[in-house]
Amino acid sequence: MTPAVLSKLRRCFKKNKERTKAQDIDRRVEEVMRAAAAEEGIEFAEADPPPQDSLWLDEAGFVTSLDSIFGHHKYTTHAHKLFQLLDSFSSGKVWWRQLICRLVAVGAKKTSTRAEVWKPLSEQDIKRLDHCKRETLVKLVCVEREDSFCYVAVSRGGRVGVYSGDMRLLHSYEMFYHRSGVRKRVKNRWITDAIYLPDAQYLMMSASDRSLTVYDAATLSHTPLFCITGLPNIPTCMAYTPSSRSCDTSELAFGTERGDITLIRFLQPKLQLFHTKTPDAINYYFWMGVTCFHIVSALHLVATGGCDGSVRLWQPCGRAPFATLAAPTSPAILDLAIVAAHELIIAF
Structure with a gap:
């Protein structure tokens, strides 16, 4: 009962x-x-x-x-x-x-x-993960595809090991880069969480340097694709809702040490999460604090609103704004619009 x-x-x-x-x-x-x-x-x-x-x-x-x-x-x-x-x-x-x-x-x-x-496991049946060098494991992620299955063990120090179903080490690599340019342990950085994105076949890891790193997990040798850095706070946990037959979009939610929850929606996750600038190296994206934006292609103009209450004007290919419009007060800009016919920008 x-x-x-x-x-x-x-x-x-x-x-x-x-x-x-x-x-x-x-x-x-x-x-x-x-x-x-x-x-x-x-x-x-x-x-x-x-x-x-x-x-x-x-x-x-x-x-x-x-x-x-x-x-x-x-x-x-x-x-x-x-x-x-x-x-x-x-x-x-x-x-x-x-x-x-x-x-x-x-x-x-x-x-x-x-x-x-039930019989307790004997000492000889315990698997020791050699790749992590006795570091604390942050997450053991199941990577399941139609034709294969493996575990991804992520240590606190950024050491990642790919294991088969019977816990045989297939591949390992270091996530963090040292100043010398070599992948090795960095003392002031650590992994906080790791998740698998099944519809895109990506592995995403969050780190204490306020970054999110995305790896291509379609093969055993994971390739770094994207890195979102400069987040306002340290991401501590993540959750992902994959796309489905009824919905083509997917959503990523991550929480921070300050109690904030950020939701990112991907429109075409099966095709690409972000725009790939170069296929031969990792693509970096910097969190600039933009709360809203409006693009007018005919004017080659991009207007963005930020958390500091300022409106910035950009060229589509520019690395820096060519004009900044400061508001009388400093609340965050919730939304804005470019009225091209009257040469106006309305923000609130």
């Missing part, structure tokens, strides 16, 4: 208690006699308190209750057998505590039997 079934069955026991209390003729007669005796100045001894466990059902009520809970008569025979098993003295009643004690005893027996079957 599930907890929901037990909850509904207890209600049936309680309803029977209330119904029995209302129909208890002996109790009502005793109350009338006590009231009449009190008028004559006669006091009777205190009546025995009602038993603590006064929840019971007869066989018909027990079977009917289970039938109404399940909505059919499939378990009618089982209900009769359970009642007879609980009513060992043929009293015609089954108490709620009897049912609970029986269920607890059966559950304990099954648990103990299952515990006896």
Whole structure:
């Protein structure tokens, strides 16, 4: 019996208690006699308190209750057998505590039997991951495709190991770059989380340097594709909703150490998450704090609004704004629009 079934069955026991209390003729007669005796100045001894466990059902009520809970008569025979098993003295009643004690005893027996079957692993069966150099593992990611399956073990220091289903090391690499240009452990950086993007077949890792790095996980040798850096706060956890047949877009949500949650929506995740500037090297994207933007292709103009309350004007291929329009106050710009016909920019 599930907890929901037990909850509904207890209600049936309680309803029977209330119904029995209302129909208890002996109790009502005793109350009338006590009231009449009190008028004559006669006091009777205190009546025995009602038993603590006064929840019971007869066989018909027990079977009917289970039938109404399940909505059919499939378990009618089982209900009769359970009642007879609980009513060992043929009293015609089954108490709620009897049912609970029986269920607890059966559950304990099954648990103990299952515990006896389990065997603890011996020391020789423990797999040691050599690639992480005894560093703490942050995440063990399952990378499952139609034709293959593997684990990706990511350590706190940025060491990544690709393992087969039976935990054989297939490939390993370092995520962080040292100042010398060599991939090696960097002391002031660590991995906070890692997730797999199944529809794009990418592996994404967040780091304490306020960055998100995306790797191509279509093969065992992961290739770095994108790096979003300069985030306002350190991303600590991530969640991804892949695209489906009913929805072509996907969403990435990541939380930060300051309690913020940022949601990024990808319009064509199966094709590409971001624009690829160069296919031979990692593509860097810098978080510039843009809250909204508007592009007018005919004017070769891009207007952006930021968290500092300023509106910046860009050329589509420019690396820096050619004009900055400061607002009288400094609240974040929620949205803006370029009115080309009147040469205006409206922001709020």
